[in-house]
Amino acid sequence: DVVVVGSFNVDHVWRSDALPPPGATHSGEYASGPGGKGFNQATACARSGAATAFVCALGDDLGGHHARSLATADGIDLRDQPAPVPTGSAGIFVDAQGRNSIVVGPGANAVLSADFVEGHAAAIAGATATLVQLESPLEAIAAALRLARESGRIAMLNPAPANVAVPRELLALADILTPNETECAALFARHLGERIDGEAIASLDSPRLHALCRDLLPGGTVVVTLGAAGCFVSHADGSLRGDDTAWYRLPAEPATAVDTTGAGDAFNGALAAALALRPGAPFATHLREAHRYAALSTERPGAAASMPTREQLAVRFPA
Numbered sequence: 001d002v003v004v005v006g007s008f009n010v011d012h013v014w015r016s017d018a019l020p021p022p023g024a025t026h027s028g029e030y031a032s033g034p035g036g037k038g039f040n041q042a043t044a045c046a047r048s049g050a051a052t053a054f055v056c057a058l059g060d061d062l063g064g065h066h067a068r069s070l071a072t073a074d075g076i077d078l079r080d081q082p083a084p085v086p087t088g089s090a091g092i093f094v095d096a097q098g099r100n101s102i103v104v105g106p107g108a109n110a111v112l113s114a115d116f117v118e119g120h121a122a123a124i125a126g127a128t129a130t131l132v133q134l135e136s137p138l139e140a141i142a143a144a145l146r147l148a149r150e151s152g153r154i155a156m157l158n159p160a161p162a163n164v165a166v167p168r169e170l171l172a173l174a175d176i177l178t179p180n181e182t183e184c185a186a187l188f189a190r191h192l193g194e195r196i197d198g199e200a201i202a203s204l205d206s207p208r209l210h211a212l213c214r215d216l217l218p219g220g221t222v223v224v225t226l227g228a229a230g231c232f233v234s235h236a237d238g239s240l241r242g243d244d245t246a247w248y249r250l251p252a253e254p255a256t257a258v259d260t261t262g263a264g265d266a267f268n269g270a271l272a273a274a275l276a277l278r279p280g281a282p283f284a285t286h287l288r289e290a291h292r293y294a295a296l297s298t299e300r301p302g303a304a305a306s307m308p309t310r311e312q313l314a315v316r317f318p319a
């Protein structure tokens, strides 16, 4: 089992020729769909085949009802804190060049409480892994990681989005940290005083990247996702390392990407699912599964809705 603790948003997307300047009214194509890093990752995890619970906060509105019916459709065990504010949402304008302007209304996501998370301690204690991101209050995230850690389970932190300042003590609660290049650069700058450009992370000398990851998370595994370049892995001498070397790079699966939005969410959800489904397998085996899943997700447009099923994955990557 996996427990995901995090955000649910309804994304409203308008596509028009140009972004409307102040005072202007444009007309364009509208679409809406579920999003939020938490829900995207829970969907990826459930569709990868792992029993998945999703702890979040929802408003008593259409967005909240939508979340409940989507969770039911994917067999996700939804554990929602009722919030006296609207369900999280995002308004997204996209122009013909693909540029966007976005306003996120965190709404209910901002009130998810540590108390509510602690009410699901039994689920966390019984799950192989608990996966959190940074779109929820830090106290709630810390509570989830601490409960997983105290039960001897795997505490997984996807430190996204990059602009959230994560205290060192919170990072230290993670057994697995999964930044992308931008998030990795932000963590190195904030905690190690190392100014490295996000785009330069992938081409850093591997022993140096490993040394930085060891400084950042001395007790855990850091997986830096590198988009089409795959990922870099840095292990501590702990249980997750197994027979693997201390650091290595794994190439991504080749994909004809049409929309890489949510690739990181696909990767994180699939990695958590792999940990739960194949306990004891080498860590690199789990990463290969996550690479396959994320690669296929980039070949489909959309966020949560585009997460592939296990059957679709088997067709794309026959064993």
Ligand code: ADP
Residues within 6 Å of the ligand: 180, 181, 225, 226, 227, 228, 230, 231, 252, 253, 254, 255, 257, 260, 261, 262, 263, 264, 265, 267, 290, 291, 292, 294, 295, 298
């Ligand atoms: P994020 O979506 O958070 O920016 P990344 O861009 O690092 O995260 O992508 C996460 C994972 O998704 C990568 O490690 C890789 O497995 C997969 N991925 C992303 N882009 C591609 C691509 N163009 N081709 C194949 N796999 C990709």
